[in-house]
Every structure is written in structure tokens, then in C-alpha cells.
Amino acid sequence: MRISFLHTMDGNRQVFEQAAKTLGLRAEDLQHEVRADLREAVDQAGTFSDELRAQTNQRLLALAADSDAVILTCATLGPAVADIRSPRVPIVRADVALAAAAAEAGGRIVVLCAAESAIESTRKLFAEHASKSAASVEVVHVGHVWALFRAGDVQACLAATALSADEAYEAGATVVAFAHPWMAPAADLVQKGRRPLDSPSAALHVATRRFSERSGHA
Template identity: 70%
Template sequence: MRISFLHTIDGNRQVFEQAARDLGLHADDLRHEVRADLREAVQQAGTFPIDLRKETSRCLLELAAHADAVVLTCATLGPAVAEIENSPAPIVRADAALAAASAKAGGTIAVLCAAESAIESTRKLFTEHARENNASVEVVHLAHAWALFQSGDLDACFTAIASSAEQAYDAGATVVAFAHPWMSPAVQLAGKRRRPLDSAHAALRAAMQQFNERSAGD
């Protein structure tokens, strides 16, 4: 199964390659494209204008032409997927796959989100999925974790994220979800009894499922 990724943070390559190994996928079947400029342009604009949506869609369709599935790993660019029609391969939003997996648990979902530009789209997406299971959603903005991540202090960043996850569980969350794929290493630092969900594993499981369903229908 060939899977292509559209990233906006280069470090997400390693995150998804590790998740792929965990799920029995081979690194040789993965293709990565990094377009940090797209996320930066959205952040500078303060919105997601049509020209950036079109460029994101073009990139995704180009990847889909040579893959069995495509994963968009950036929550900020996620809304562009809804505008794509007739893709030659399934296109999975990592954040949407995470929202669906989180909603299955019901109850209260705490979504830890670092990038301010992704907060509103994340809230909307998780709320849509939660509604189907009568769950409630709280998006927690971790501005300090984003600052640590951007400064390159990853150990402190992941420790802060894990601590925030524990606090969310202590406050009554049924499930804690990490909105950004790069947060995934913090899962290992959180309590083993209450393991947060990460989008890398959720997205790859969704991509594999959609590929199998499409293959079965052919």
C-alpha cells in the first residue's frame, strides 16, 4: 500500500514513519511532501483564502495520482479536503481521523491544540463528530507548548503536553486527543493508564480502512 503525505512541518515525517512501523507498514511505501509555506501563508493571512485552498487541493490531487491513499497531516489546511471531488485515491485528514476516533469514546473530549491558527477548524471538526455520539468537546490552547516547539526545545515541549493531558484527564475528560501529529511523542510521557490519542496512528488506520474498502468494491 503506497501512502503519500502532505506535511507543513518537516518533523512529521518521522512521526508518521514510526506510526507506520507500529501498524506493519513499510517505509519504502511512504512518500512525503513538505509545504511549510502553505501553513505560514494561512497564518499570515489570518484566514484560508481561495488561492491557498486551490494550491493545497492541487498538491493533494497530485499526490493522489501516484498513491493508494493520501494523508494531509496539517490541521490548518484541513478544510481544503472538503472541496476536492473525484480524487483518484482516498484523501484522509489526520485531524478528521482523530476526531472520529475520539468521538467513539463519547463523554467529554479534550483536544490539546498548540497552533492558534488551527483552533477554530479543530473545534468545528471535533464538534461535528462528537455530536453523533452525544459527546462534548473542549479545545485547550497550549500556546506555551507551541512556543517551546518553535524554539526547538522538544523535551520541554513534550513534557508540557503530557502534563496538560494528565490535567485534562484529572479534570474529567473521557478522552484526550493531540490535535497535531508532531505532538505524538508526548503520548509515551503521559500516564499509561490514560493514554491520549494521536492523529498519526488514527490517520493511518483510516487510510488503510478506506483503501481496503475501495479495493473490495473494485
């Protein structure tokens, strides 16, 4: 199975490759395209314009032409997927896959979100999925984690993420979800509760399941 990824951060390549390895997927079957310029254009314009949505769709369709599934790893560009009608292969939004996995887990969901700009869209997305079950959602802003991430202090950033997850479990969370793909490695450091949900694993589970369903192997 060949999977292509559209990233806006080069660092996300590694966390998705690690998640794929855990699922038994081969590195040579993964293709990565990094388009930081698309995310930067959205930030500069202050909106995800029709032109930028069209550019995003163009890249997704180009990747789909040579893949069995495509995963869009940037939540900011996510809405563009809705514009693609009946794609020839599954096109998966990593953030949607994560929200769906959290809703399926149910109970009290705590989402750790580092970037303040992403809080509202994250809350809306998770609430939308949780409304289909009896789950409740709380989005917790972990600004100190974002500061460490921006400073490039990876180990301290992941340790702080894990500590925030432990605190959420101690406060009664049923499941913790990491809003950003780069948080995924912190799951190995969490001491309390179940393993937190991360978007690389959630997205790859959805992509492989949809591929199997289309191939008649489900």
C-alpha cells in the same frame, strides 16, 4: 500499500513514519512532500484563498496519481479536501480522522491545543463530530507547550504535553486528544488514563481501512 503525505512542517514527517511503523507499514512505501510555503501563504494572506485551495488540491491530486492513499497533515489546508470530488484514492484529513476517533471513543473529550490560532477551528471540528454521539468536547489551550515547541526544546515540550494530558485525566476526561501531529510522541509519557489519541495514528487507521474497503479486503 503506498501512502503519500502532504505536510507543511518537515518535523511531522518523522511522527507519521513512526505511527506507520507501529501499524506494520514499510518506510519505503511512504512518500512525503513538504510545502511550508502553502501554510506561510495562508498566514500572510490571513485567509485560505481560492487560489491557495487550488494549489493545495493540485498537490493532493498529483500525490494521488502515484499512491493508494493520501494524507493531508496540516489542519489549515484541510478544507481544500472538500473541493475534490470522487478522488481515485482516499484523501484523508488527519485532523478530521482524529476528531472522528475521539467522537467514537465518546464520553468527555479533552483536546490539547498548543497554537492559539488553531483553537477555534479545532473546537468547531471536534464539536461537529461529537454532536453525532453523546460525547462532550473541551479544547484546552496549552500555551506553555507551544512556547517550548517554538523554542525547539523537544523533550521539555513533550513532557509538558504529557503532564497536561495527565492533568486532564485527573480532572475527569474520558479521552485526551492531541490537536497537533507533533504532539504524538508524548503519548508514551502519559501516566494516567488511556493512551491519548493522536492524528498520525488516527489518519493512518482511516487510510488503511478505506484502502482495504476499496480493494475488497475489508
